[in-house]
Amino acid sequence: xxxxxxxxxxxxxxxxxxxxxxxxxxxxxxxxxxxxxxxxxxxxxxxxxxxxxxxxxxxxxxxxxxxxxxxxxxxx
Numbered sequence: 001x002x003x004x005x006x007x008x009x010x011x012x013x014x015x016x017x018x019x020x021x022x023x024x025x026x027x028x029x030x031x032x033x034x035x036x037x038x039x040x041x042x043x044x045x046x047x048x049x050x051x052x053x054x055x056x057x058x059x060x061x062x063x064x065x066x067x068x069x070x071x072x073x074x075x076x
Contacts, residue, residue, distance in 0.1 A: 026034075
């Protein structure tokens with residue numbers, strides 16, 4: 001980090017020079033890119049969770065339909 005010291009009375013302030021790049025600082029485009037990647041990953045995770053829930057729902061429906069099928073066969 002490029003900085004200069006400014007002495008004001010007994011206190012010394014550390015100031016960043018104009019147009020200096022700070023180490024670890026990210027540009028606006030980089031932050032937007034990271035945010036869009038995070039949003040995409042969250043959407044993928046939500047989609048996976050939805051698929052799992054849908055599969056569980058189908059399994060439960062299959063069990064209920066199989067019970068109904070056996071009941072109908074018995075009553076014939």
